[in-house]
Amino acid sequence: MEFLTILLPIFGIFALGFIGQKKIGFDTKTISTMALYLMSPVLVFKTFYTTKFNIDYLYLTLYTFALCFALIAVVYIIAYFQRYSTSETCGMILASSFMNNGNYGTPVVLLLFGVTGLDSAIILMVIQQLVMCTVGVYYAAKGSPQGNGIKSAVDAVRRIPIVYGGLLGAIFQFLHIPLSNSVKEAVDLVAGAAIPTIMIVLGMQLAKISIRNLAKAKVSWSLAIKLVISPFIAYILTLLLPVDEMVKQIMIIMAAMPTAANTTMYALQFNTEPEFVSSATLISTSLSLATLPIIFLIVL
Numbered sequence: 338m339e340f341l342t343i344l345l346p347i348f349g350i351f352a353l354g355f356i357g358q359k360k361i362g363f364d365t366k367t368i369s370t371m372a373l374y375l376m377s378p379v380l381v382f383k384t385f386y387t388t389k390f391n392i393d394y395l396y397l398t399l400y401t402f403a404l405c406f407a408l409i410a411v412v413y414i415i416a417y418f419q420r421y422s423t424s425e426t427c428g429m430i431l432a433s434s435f436m437n438n439g440n441y442g443t444p445v446v447l448l449l450f451g452v453t454g455l456d457s458a459i460i461l462m463v464i465q466q467l468v469m470c471t472v473g474v475y476y477a478a479k480g481s482p483q484g485n486g487i488k489s490a491v492d493a494v495r496r497i498p499i500v501y502g503g504l505l506g507a508i509f510q511f512l513h514i515p516l517s518n519s520v521k522e523a524v525d526l527v528a529g530a531a532i533p534t535i536m537i538v539l540g541m542q543l544a545k546i547s548i549r550n551l552a553k554a555k556v557s558w559s560l561a562i563k564l565v566i567s568p569f570i571a572y573i574l575t576l577l578l579p580v581d582e583m584v585k586q587i588m589i590i591m592a593a594m595p596t597a598a599n600t601t602m603y604a605l606q607f608n609t610e611p612e613f614v615s616s617a618t619l620i621s622t623s624l625s626l627a628t629l630p631i632i633f634l635i636v637l
Contacts, residue, residue: 354540427480
């Protein structure tokens with residue numbers, strides 16, 4: 338029952354965007370651009386400014402990047418045999434390789450492990466933000482119909498202010514630069530609004546999707562990678578890292594989280610299979626109601 342209390346607000350925010358798009362109609366691209374270029378950098382700045390770094394960051398950074406690139410390799414193998422285009426492959430990577438460790442994964446870890454496990458969950462959330470705003474943006478730009486391959490993808494990563502927000506936050510923390518109360522309040526307000534805005538955009542995007550046009554085979558592959566293969570690869574990686582048992586359990590559980598809502602924002606911004614990525618995000622979030630309890634039974 339407690340698990341459902343975590344999910345209900347998430348689906349409620351999705352529903353808000355869905356209903357708003359159906360009844361009023363919005364330019365989702367403009368709202369997505371605002372969230373990507375104005376709000377998300379402030380959220381990442383706050384995260385990197387307030388989260389204390391320690392040795393666990395090294396192991397969990399290695400783990401997060403290794404898991405991400407292992408999942409990307411799985412996508413490339415499937416794309417090769419299924420003869421996907423570059424855009425389809427990049428859309429599959431966005432839908433399959435990045436998990437919702439923030440507004441979903443962190444509350445779940447808090448519920449299961451209490452405040453003891455929360456530090457590890459926050460570390461994974463911070464690193465996942467870094468991965469998404471670099472590797473995620475790279476593949477979103479690479480799959481864009483307007484892009485010209487690797488060069489435009491690298492240029493897109495350099496232009497995304499999220500990366501600089503993270504760097505600035507880390508610099509401010511290392512140099513112990515204080516923020517005035519008024520600046521801190523402004524940062525907190527914008528950062529607090531970023532994730533709900535991204536989730537509302539996802540709900541809006543879902544309102545535009547036709548079930549008839551849903552790429553069922555691609556969505557099925559994406560769900561299998563995200564909800565089954567990802568926690569299995571995570572388990573293999575935990576065997577190689579010198580972290581305690583609780584941290585290993587948290588790493589596997591976080592890997593089993595559904596697709597991150599941020600990927601919809603990237604897909605929409607660069608026009609890289611936005612309907613497919615949005616569908617995979619919603620369906621994986623819905624199916625996680627069934628898959629996560631199974632992971633809990635196996636891991637805990």
